[in-house]
Amino acid sequence: MSTDRSETRDLFAARLRQELRRPGVHQAHSVSETHRGYREAACLLARFDPVQLRLPGEIRTTGGAVLELLDDCSTVGRKDRCVWALKAEARDAALRGLAGPEAARLALESNIEQFPDEPGPEQVCLAYLSGWPLEITDRASADDLADLLQAVLWLSQVPGMSGLPDVGEIQRTLERARLFQPLERLVQGAFEGRTSELDELRGYVGSPRTGVARLAPVPPLVIHGPGGIGKSTLLAKFLLDTSPGRTPGFPFAYIDFERPTLSIHEPVTLIAEAARQLGIQYPLFRAELDALADECQQTARSQREGEERVTQLHRLATTRAVLGRSSSQEFQLMATERETDLVRRVADVLVRAVAVADREDPPFVLVIDSFEAAQYRGSPMLGRMWAICVALQNVYPRLRVVVSGRAPVDHPARAMTPLDIELHDLDPQAAVSLLMSCGVEDPEVAQALADRVGGHPLSLRLAARAAALAGGETGRMDDLIRSLPARRRDFFRRVDQMLVQGILYDRILSHIANEDVRRLARPGLVLRVITPEIIKDVLAEPCGLRVESPDHARVLFDELSRLDLVESAGPDAVRHRADVRAIMLRLPGSDRTDVMRAVERRAVEYYAARDGLEARAEEIYHRLRLNENPRSVQARWLPGVGRFLVGAQQEMTPRAAALLTANLGGGAPDRVMEGADQEDWERIAAREVEDLLAQGFTQAAYARLGERRPWTPCSSLHALLAETLSRLGRPEDARKAVSNAIGPAERAGCAERQLELLLLSARLAEEADDLVGADTDLRLAEDIAVGIGHDLEAMGALLARARMVAGAEIPDPQVDRELAMRLRVLPDAVLAGQPALVRAVASQIYAEDPGALDHALDVVGLPEEDETLDILGGAMSRASSERPGMLGDLMEMLDEAVGPQRQQAGGSPSGITDILRLARDRGTLDGLARQLLTVLDESGEIAAGVAAAMRAGAGGGP
Numbered sequence: 001m002s003t004d005r006s007e008t009r010d011l012f013a014a015r016l017r018q019e020l021r022r023p024g025v026h027q028a029h030s031v032s033e034t035h036r037g038y039r040e041a042a043c044l045l046a047r048f049d050p051v052q053l054r055l056p057g058e059i060r061t062t063g064g065a066v067l068e069l070l071d072d073c074s075t076v077g078r079k080d081r082c083v084w085a086l087k088a089e090a091r092d093a094a095l096r097g098l099a100g101p102e103a104a105r106l107a108l109e110s111n112i113e114q115f116p117d118e119p120g121p122e123q124v125c126l127a128y129l130s131g132w133p134l135e136i137t138d139r140a141s142a143d144d145l146a147d148l149l150q151a152v153l154w155l156s157q158v159p160g161m162s163g164l165p166d167v168g169e170i171q172r173t174l175e176r177a178r179l180f181q182p183l184e185r186l187v188q189g190a191f192e193g194r195t196s197e198l199d200e201l202r203g204y205v206g207s208p209r210t211g212v213a214r215l216a217p218v219p220p221l222v223i224h225g226p227g228g229i230g231k232s233t234l235l236a237k238f239l240l241d242t243s244p245g246r247t248p249g250f251p252f253a254y255i256d257f258e259r260p261t262l263s264i265h266e267p268v269t270l271i272a273e274a275a276r277q278l279g280i281q282y283p284l285f286r287a288e289l290d291a292l293a294d295e296c297q298q299t300a301r302s303q304r305e306g307e308e309r310v311t312q313l314h315r316l317a318t319t320r321a322v323l324g325r326s327s328s329q330e331f332q333l334m335a336t337e338r339e340t341d342l343v344r345r346v347a348d349v350l351v352r353a354v355a356v357a358d359r360e361d362p363p364f365v366l367v368i369d370s371f372e373a374a375q376y377r378g379s380p381m382l383g384r385m386w387a388i389c390v391a392l393q394n395v396y397p398r399l400r401v402v403v404s405g406r407a408p409v410d411h412p413a414r415a416m417t418p419l420d421i422e423l424h425d426l427d428p429q430a431a432v433s434l435l436m437s438c439g440v441e442d443p444e445v446a447q448a449l450a451d452r453v454g455g456h457p458l459s460l461r462l463a464a465r466a467a468a469l470a471g472g473e474t475g476r477m478d479d480l481i482r483s484l485p486a487r488r489r490d491f492f493r494r495v496d497q498m499l500v501q502g503i504l505y506d507r508i509l510s511h512i513a514n515e516d517v518r519r520l521a522r523p524g525l526v527l528r529v530i531t532p533e534i535i536k537d538v539l540a541e542p543c544g545l546r547v548e549s550p551d552h553a554r555v556l557f558d559e560l561s562r563l564d565l566v567e568s569a570g571p572d573a574v575r576h577r578a579d580v581r582a583i584m585l586r587l588p589g590s591d592r593t594d595v596m597r598a599v600e601r602r603a604v605e606y607y608a609a610r611d612g613l614e615a616r617a618e619e620i621y622h623r624l625r626l627n628e629n630p631r632s633v634q635a636r637w638l639p640g641v642g643r644f645l646v647g648a649q650q651e652m653t654p655r656a657a658a659l660l661t662a663n664l665g666g667g668a669p670d671r672v673m674e675g676a677d678q679e680d681w682e683r684i685a686a687r688e689v690e691d692l693l694a695q696g697f698t699q700a701a702y703a704r705l706g707e708r709r710p711w712t713p714c715s716s717l718h719a720l721l722a723e724t725l726s727r728l729g730r731p732e733d734a735r736k737a738v739s740n741a742i743g744p745a746e747r748a749g750c751a752e753r754q755l756e757l758l759l760l761s762a763r764l765a766e767e768a769d770d771l772v773g774a775d776t777d778l779r780l781a782e783d784i785a786v787g788i789g790h791d792l793e794a795m796g797a798l799l800a801r802a803r804m805v806a807g808a809e810i811p812d813p814q815v816d817r818e819l820a821m822r823l824r825v826l827p828d829a830v831l832a833g834q835p836a837l838v839r840a841v842a843s844q845i846y847a848e849d850p851g852a853l854d855h856a857l858d859v860v861g862l863p864e865e866d867e868t869l870d871i872l873g874g875a876m877s878r879a880s881s882e883r884p885g886m887l888g889d890l891m892e893m894l895d896e897a898v899g900p901q902r903q904q905a906g907g908s909p910s911g912i913t914d915i916l917r918l919a920r921d922r923g924t925l926d927g928l929a930r931q932l933l934t935v936l937d938e939s940g941e942i943a944a945g946v947a948a949a950m951r952a953g954a955g956g957g958p
Helices: 006-019 033-042 086-096 101-109 119-131 144-153 167-186 197-205 231-241 267-281 281-315 317-356 380-395 428-437 444-451 457-470 475-484 494-509 515-521 532-539 550-561 578-585 593-608 613-625 630-634 656-662 670-673 678-694 697-705 715-727 731-747 750-768 771-787 791-806 812-827 836-843 852-859 865-880 883-897 912-922 926-933 941-950
Strands: 073-077 082-084 221-224 252-256 365-368 399-404 419-420 565-570 574-576
Touching: 033 082, 033 086, 033 101, 082 086, 101 119, 119 144, 144 167, 167 231, 167 252, 167 267, 197 221, 197 231, 197 399, 197 419, 221 231, 231 252, 231 365, 231 399, 252 267, 267 281, 267 317, 267 380, 267 912, 281 317, 281 444, 281 836, 281 865, 317 380, 317 678, 317 791, 365 380, 365 475, 365 613, 380 399, 428 444, 428 457, 444 457, 444 475, 444 494, 444 670, 457 475, 457 494, 457 578, 494 578, 515 550, 532 550, 532 593, 550 565, 550 574, 574 578, 593 613, 613 630, 613 656, 630 656, 656 670, 656 678, 670 678, 678 697, 678 715, 697 715, 715 731, 715 750, 731 750, 750 771, 750 791, 771 791, 791 812, 791 836, 812 836, 812 852, 836 852, 836 941, 852 926, 852 941, 865 912, 865 926, 865 941, 883 912, 883 926, 912 926, 926 941
Parallel strands: 221 399, 221 419, 252 365, 365 399
Antiparallel strands: 073 082, 565 574
C-alpha cells in the first residue's frame, strides 16, 4: 500500500533528526551563536524554507538552518513544497533574545523573499519595525486583523519595542469582524434589487409598540423561495445595512445551521451561539454570556446521552413497547424545559445589557438561516424551536425572528401564523444592473441578456460568465443571445429557468480550451466528487477518452480543478459547484443522458469494489440515481452510512428520495411521499407519528395514521395506531387494533413485530386489569424471543413481566430471580450493546440480587445526563439527613471522586449535585456509585438512589 505524501515527509523528517542530531549535545544546553542567529532570522516568519533562510548580512544562502533548526521546527506541508515553522517555545526564546527592534528589522529584511504572496503577519511586523504603524479600523477584514494580532503578540516580546496597539482592542475588533464575516462573504459580490423586500424587513424589525404595559407577540417572518434565489444574501444585506462600521443598530444573532458547530437537531446550540454573539456585542456582559454558552454546550452533551438512550430503547421490540415511547415523550419534555430555561436566562442578561447601554427598547433580531432540515410535519426540533422563541419573547418582548427556508409546514406546536416574504426573480432593471456588476460592460448586451434570461440570480451570473468568455465580440455575443429561448408568458416556470441555466452552463463549458477536459466536465456533474483515480477508472471511458496512466489522469484533474465552476472537495478532490450541479442534475432532456448514466454505472462498480462507509454511501447514491429498486438498494445499507448522504434527496426521484428519508429519519415533502414505495412511505410516516406522540400531539398523529391504508403486515404503524388510540382514551379500540395485527404479522413471518404487538397487548390488558391476559401475552412474547434466538428481547419481555408482578397485590419474587439469572448468564459484551435495558433490569432486581447494580455499573455505567445527578444527589442528602454520622464518609468519597478539580472550579461547589457534576466530567461518577453501594445504610436510600439513577429518563418511573 502506498504511503501518503505528508506521512512520508513526517517519516523523513523524523529520520533526518536522528541522523543529523549531534552526539553529546543535550537539548537543555545553551544554544550556539549560529543557532541563535537562525532562530532570530526565523522568529518573525510564520513559515519559511530552511534552505533559503539567511542570517543578517549574508549575501547568499548556505542552508545552515537545516541543521541548526532541525529540533526547533515542525513541518508545514504544502502541495508544491514543504516548509518549516518555529515551535512556540523556540520562537518565544528568540523574540525575547533579540537585541532590540533594529535587530528584528534586519533579521526580517534579510528574509523578505520568504514573505508569502498574500498579506500576512510578516508584512505587519516590517511596517511597525520600519516606523509605519497601522491604523486599526472597523472595516479591516478578519484576516487582516488576525495578522495584526499575531504580529503585535510577536513584537511585544522584542526588548525595547514600543508604539504597539493594545492587544485587547485588537482582539475585540477581531471578534466583531468575525461576527460579521459570514455576512460580508454572502454580499461580497454584486447585490442588486430587492428594495421592497428590504423595506419589508425594516418594517418588520422596526414595527412600533402595540401596547403600553406590554407588547403583543409578533409572529416570526419566514423568507422562502427556490434554491439560488438569494435568501441568505438578502438577510446578510439587511443586517449589514443596519450595522454601519460593524456597530449593530440593534442586538442580533445570525444562526446558520450549515455551520458545523451548530445542529438543527440540537436547538440548545442555537442558544449557545446567540449568547456568544451577544457577548461580542455587549463586552461588559461577555463573561456572563460566555458562561451561559458553556452551560448550553454541557446541556447539549447531556441531551445527546439522553437521546442515545431513547434510540437504544427503540432498537429492541421489548424496550420500545415497554419503555421507549414514554421515554421519548419524557426526553422531549425535559429538553424543552431545559432549553426554555436557558434562553430565558440569556434574555435576562440581554435586558440588563441593553439597559446599561442606554438603548431605548431596541428589537432583538434572531435570524435563522438554512432551516430546511427541521421544517417537516411533526418535527420535534421545530416544536422545541417554537418553545424557545415563545420563552425568549416572554422575557424580551421586542424579539423579532426571521427564518430562511421553505415555507413552513403546519406544525401542531405553532403558536401563531408566521408572516412571510416569498422571493421571486429580480425585476428587469435589477437584472440588468446585476449583469453589469458581474462584468457585462455594454448596457444593450446586458438588456438583451436580461430579456432572454429573466431575473433568477444564478441564471444572471451564469449569463455574465458566458458573456465574459465570449470576449465582447459582437458576433459571438449575438450567437450567445440567440442560443437562449425567447421569454414566454409562462417563462417563470421552473423548468424554463433550468433550461436557460443548462444552455448557459453548456456555453461556459464550450470555452474550455482542452478538448479532453471539456468532454469530462458535463458528464462529471453526476459525480459528487472527482479525483484523478475517478477520472481514470470512472469518467474516461464513457466520455470516449483513453487515460491509461495515473500521470495522465493527474494532468486532466489539474486542468479540471482550475475551472471556476468547480470547488475543492478535499485534498486531491473537486466537485462541481453545488448550486450549478443541483440545477443541472434536474434538467430534463439532456443529449448526454446516456453518457451520464454510463458514468453512474461505472461509479457503482468502482465504489462497490471498495471498503468503507464513504465508498458504500457513494455506491448507494448512484444506485438510487439509476432508479434501482429501493428494496435491493436497501440491502446495501450499512449503519453509519447515512451521514454521507444527508441532503442527497434533492438530487433523486421521489421514489429514491423516500428510501433515503426513511433511512435518515425526519419527514418528507408531499411530492416525495406520493412517489414513495409503500414500505418506505410507512417507515417515514411511522417516524412522523413517533415524533408527534413524543411531543404529545396525539390527534395529529391519529390523522396521519388515517392515510394510505391498508398497511403491510410487518409495518410498525399497527403498533403506533394502538398506542395512539390508547392515548386518545379509546382502550377497547386500541386492544382491537393490536389483536387484528398480531395474526397477519405472524403469518408474514415478522417475529419481531409480533413480539412488539404482544408486549403492547399485555400493557393494554394490564391497564384494563386483565392480568391473566397480560401474563399470557408476556409469556408468549418471551417464548417467541427465545425461539428466534434474541436473548436481549427475551430479557426485555421478562422485565415487563417483573414490572407487572411487582405491582400485584401478592408479588412473586420468582420472576425477579429469573430476571437476575438472565442478567448473570448473558456475556458482558452482549449487555454492553443495550445499556438502557441493562440499567432497567438492574434497577428492577437489585433488592433480590444486591450485586446487580454493581454489575451494571461495571458493564454500562450510569446515564450521564443531569437527571442522574439530581436523583443520586437527592438520595445522598436524604440518607445523610436520616443518619448524620455518615455525612463525613460521603464527603470523603465525593472529595476523592472529584480531586483537585473541586478547588480549580472556583472553591467549594454549592451542593452535592454540583460536586457530582464535577465527578461526571472527570469520569469518576461510576466509581463513586460503586463506593456508595458499600456504605452501611439501613434506610436503603443510597441503594434505592443508585437504582433510580440507573433508570433515569427510561420512562420507568421513580
